[in-house]
Amino acid sequence: MKKRLVGVAVVAASALAAVSLAFAGGTTLKLTADKTKLSYSTKTLKAHAGKVTIVMKNMSSIFRHNVAIKGHGVKVKGKVVGHGGTSKVTVTLKPGKYEFYCTVPGHEAGGMKGTLIVSK
Numbered sequence: 001m002k003k004r005l006v007g008v009a010v011v012a013a014s015a016l017a018a019v020s021l022a023f024a025g026g027t028t029l030k031l032t033a034d035k036t037k038l039s040y041s042t043k044t045l046k047a048h049a050g051k052v053t054i055v056m057k058n059m060s061s062i063f064r065h066n067v068a069i070k071g072h073g074v075k076v077k078g079k080v081v082g083h084g085g086t087s088k089v090t091v092t093l094k095p096g097k098y099e100f101y102c103t104v105p106g107h108e109a110g111g112m113k114g115t116l117i118v119s120k
């Protein structure tokens, strides 16, 4: 009887470990801002549902930029950075299509945006 209880405890502990690993994981996506134009290095990013991080490096010596995500009630933004700087956002996302964009006035309208596709 005692042995059986120990077995159950081990199973429960490994189930907990699996859950915390899932939280610690997630997807990190990399992006760069163009040297001269109001655009990112890609128009489409893909991730699995869960914790998603976008790291954007600003290659422009002209504009300051950041990276932000919006859609399905989500709205998060990273800090605005100058040349060589890195802007980062982390958010937990459900499956669906979101937009990643730059919040500096005029930049999103100027083409600094793309689609983030989150699958199950």
Ligand SMILES: [Cu+2]
Pocket (backbone or CB within 6 Å): 063, 064, 065, 066, 102, 103, 104, 107, 112
């Ligand atoms: Cu920008």
